[in-house]
Amino acid sequence: MRAVDAVMEGLKAEGVDVVFGLPGGANLPTYDAFVNGGVRHILVRHEAGGGHAAQGYAKATGKVGVAFATSGPGATNLITPICDAMMDSVPVVFITGQVRTELLGTDGFQEADTLGITIPIVKHSFMIQDPREIPRAIHEAFYIARSGRPGPVLIDIPQDLSRGEIEYEPVTDVRLPGYQPTTEGNQKQIRQAAKALAAAQRPVIYAGGGVVNANASEELVEFATCDRFPVTCTLMGLGAFPAPHPQWLGMLGMHGTRAANYAMDEADLICAVGARFDDRVTGKLSEFAPHAKFIHIDVDPAEISKNIPAHIPIVGDAKHVLAKLLVEYRALGVDPARLGAWWERIEGWREKYPLGFEDSADSEIKPQYMIQALYEATKGEAIVTSDVGQHQMWTAQYYDFPAPRRWINSGGLGTMGFGLPAAMGAAVGCPDRLVCCVAGDGSVQMNAQELATCAQNDIPIKVFIMNNGYLGMVRQWQELFWDGKYSHVDTGEFPDFVKLAEAYGATGMRFTDKATLVADCKRAIATDGPVVVDVRVTREENTYPMIPAGQAAREMVG
Amino acid sequence: MSVMGEPGTKEPLSLEELQASTGLRTGRKHVLSILVENKSGVLTRIAGLFARRGFNIDTLTVGPTDDEQISRVTLTVDGALHPIDQVTKQLHKLINVLKIRDLEPSDTVTRELALFKVSAEGAQRGELMQIAEIFRGKVVDVTKRSVIVEVTGTTEKIEAFEGMVRPFGLIEMMRTGEIAISRGRSET
Structure with a gap:
């Protein structure tokens, strides 16, 4: 068969049910194979939209997402999604077309060194040099993308090679001698960790996206509740531990709760699970958790002791390690009453510093209230995606995620324009669930073109734009740290989002009154097809609480 | 001290801070x-x-x-x-x-190969050849005005030789970078 037909067979053998992509000259043969290939393809309007949709699909379903693009500009438009997938460990296979082999290196039409450009931002990549390599490359790519610490894998296929005649046989014996992820965790180290946890007076479990990736939420809850361990999650880990819950401290880090940050600050033992001590979590590194010893569980050994030296390092995935840790810990027969004093201290913080904001006296919608209203209207059951900025932080703070894979956002790279296409991908992957995107009025325009894709394919995402007419987070920083001199953050009332939605074939709405907001949100959700809601919120509201950049958790403000 | 590169830090960073x-x-x-x-x-x-x-x-x-x-x-x-x-x-x-x-x-044997092109006219040539011999170097090319010497050894030895011939007028030098092999029976 043609090599491109083998691509289709490979995708099917890997269980791929949808591909997001856009055709062009160099992948014409591949698109010909889609005609009778038996693989669903959704035509996006910009390759970045396709890449983020594949990420949203992967994050919502736990399966590998797939995005296609042509050579040159098609491939370079994928750079942001590839890098985003790398930073947030999202399993996505990207397949790009390349110019004919005889044109390689000649600066041919739509030629770009896709492999070279993407080397720093992929988990691995393949440049096809012989069409017979394609089946193995496909299967190896999927294996690498989903195993160990998940990540993006790229396959670049020159146009002439994709037309080659080859035999296809599914590859079942993936042999990668240089890639053998450790998932089990060292038993001795796990026993050490259990003993340290049993001896701790002020322990905190600090869980990240690794728990979600390993589908280890149940194990986390079971372990945390086998004693009374306080739990905090990173932005990427939200939902891994159900909120609200008596042992849930809220998110930690720059815009986390005081209870979570103060608990980290006073802890004597921190058990990090699938989290990487990002600077948005630690603040000033030298003053981060000054009294604590660290257990660090991660499937990627390079994360352990990268930023904070671990006292008990455990290389393994969260699912295996937490299950074993539970057995070891139970065997020690620890008295949960010993954490009484610690909980009293934490309860004190919770009572004194609950998350809160000053509501408006009139009909004005405060952005925090917008999230509360959305929570109420969706009963907390929606999959929620977001872009990056104030609206993202408020969603993380005020939407209590009860389960993993409900909160889909761009954490590491902080990509504006992520939310809308990610919602599209999540909705395609989970057609029975309500998918909402909370977007910023700045961010949403960076991939608004995918509304056309949603309208054409009847992908019923509900986009709630938190519209304050500013690039809000930048404005906040200019206000707080740059003497209130606003430099290029005012976006005004452009565009008219209701008209924009309608032009794309979606339903447009505008909400301005807090009194009817919950009912209005319900109305938007009940409307068929894609809906875009322009929610007018307070223009200058700041995201609090906040650890000013480069400071310690104790110095939280707001 | 502030965190490097934070957009919130307005103060210019010192070189020490940047290097830390x-x-x-x-x-x-x-x-x-x-x-x-x-x-x-x-x-x-x-x-x-x-x-x-x-x-x-x-x-x-x-x-x-x-x-x-x-x-x-x-x-x-x-x-x-x-x-x-x-x-x-x-x-x-x-x-x-x-x-x-x-x-x-x-536990490691390391070696590097270097070629030195040195200007050597008349009387200088003899002296240069003597130095090369001490370093167990090999003269691999001679012209009226220059000599090429091949030296093998550890980085320290190569650098010592370089120091010795530099006063003669080092025209150019080519070094391979180190290769290394572990001592004893087991594989590197």
């Missing part, structure tokens, strides 16, 4: 012997990784092994500047990297 970074430093030179799959782009991946993480490679050599599907990369890194532990862990993440050894200096 985290990670364990061993303070000595490290020779990493790396077995890689002989596939296109592998060297780019390794070099790119070093560049992206801000690690500087001092010397780099690549050559075949007895298995044609596997190549060996030998590179030296300054452990005073870079956290070697992070370097090797990041290298391990490359799918094409099969094995890495951070060679113990006392």
Whole structure:
């Protein structure tokens, strides 16, 4: 068969049910194979939209997402999604077309060194040099993308090679001698960790996206509740531990709760699970958790002791390690009453510093209230995606995620324009669930073109734009740290989002009154097809609480 | 002190602050012997990784092994500047990297080859040849105005020889970078 037909067979053998992509000259043969290939393809309007949709699909379903693009500009438009997938460990296979082999290196039409450009931002990549390599490359790519610490894998296929005649046989014996992820965790180290946890007076479990990736939420809850361990999650880990819950401290880090940050600050033992001590979590590194010893569980050994030296390092995935840790810990027969004093201290913080904001006296919608209203209207059951900025932080703070894979956002790279296409991908992957995107009025325009894709394919995402007419987070920083001199953050009332939605074939709405907001949100959700809601919120509201950049958790403000 | 590069820090950063970074430093030179799959782009991946993480490679050599599907990369890194532990862990993440050894200096034989083109006219030539002999160097080319000397040895020896011939007028010098093999029966 043609090599491109083998691509289709490979995708099917890997269980791929949808591909997001856009055709062009160099992948014409591949698109010909889609005609009778038996693989669903959704035509996006910009390759970045396709890449983020594949990420949203992967994050919502736990399966590998797939995005296609042509050579040159098609491939370079994928750079942001590839890098985003790398930073947030999202399993996505990207397949790009390349110019004919005889044109390689000649600066041919739509030629770009896709492999070279993407080397720093992929988990691995393949440049096809012989069409017979394609089946193995496909299967190896999927294996690498989903195993160990998940990540993006790229396959670049020159146009002439994709037309080659080859035999296809599914590859079942993936042999990668240089890639053998450790998932089990060292038993001795796990026993050490259990003993340290049993001896701790002020322990905190600090869980990240690794728990979600390993589908280890149940194990986390079971372990945390086998004693009374306080739990905090990173932005990427939200939902891994159900909120609200008596042992849930809220998110930690720059815009986390005081209870979570103060608990980290006073802890004597921190058990990090699938989290990487990002600077948005630690603040000033030298003053981060000054009294604590660290257990660090991660499937990627390079994360352990990268930023904070671990006292008990455990290389393994969260699912295996937490299950074993539970057995070891139970065997020690620890008295949960010993954490009484610690909980009293934490309860004190919770009572004194609950998350809160000053509501408006009139009909004005405060952005925090917008999230509360959305929570109420969706009963907390929606999959929620977001872009990056104030609206993202408020969603993380005020939407209590009860389960993993409900909160889909761009954490590491902080990509504006992520939310809308990610919602599209999540909705395609989970057609029975309500998918909402909370977007910023700045961010949403960076991939608004995918509304056309949603309208054409009847992908019923509900986009709630938190519209304050500013690039809000930048404005906040200019206000707080740059003497209130606003430099290029005012976006005004452009565009008219209701008209924009309608032009794309979606339903447009505008909400301005807090009194009817919950009912209005319900109305938007009940409307068929894609809906875009322009929610007018307070223009200058700041995201609090906040650890000013480069400071310690104790110095939280707001 | 503020965190480097935070948009919230308005104050200019001092050079010391810019140079301060985290990670364990061993303070000595490290020779990493790396077995890689002989596939296109592998060297780019390794070099790119070093560049992206801000690690500087001092010397780099690549050559075949007895298995044609596997190549060996030998590179030296300054452990005073870079956290070697992070370097090797990041290298391990490359799918094409099969094995890495951070060679113990006392258990390792290292060699480098260098060619020195030195101006040598008349009486100077004899003296130069004597020095070459002391260093067990080989004269591989002679003209009326210059001599090329081949020297093999450790980096220290090469550098010592360089110091000796520089006063004669070093026209140019070519060095291969180090290769290394572990002492004793076991494989590197």
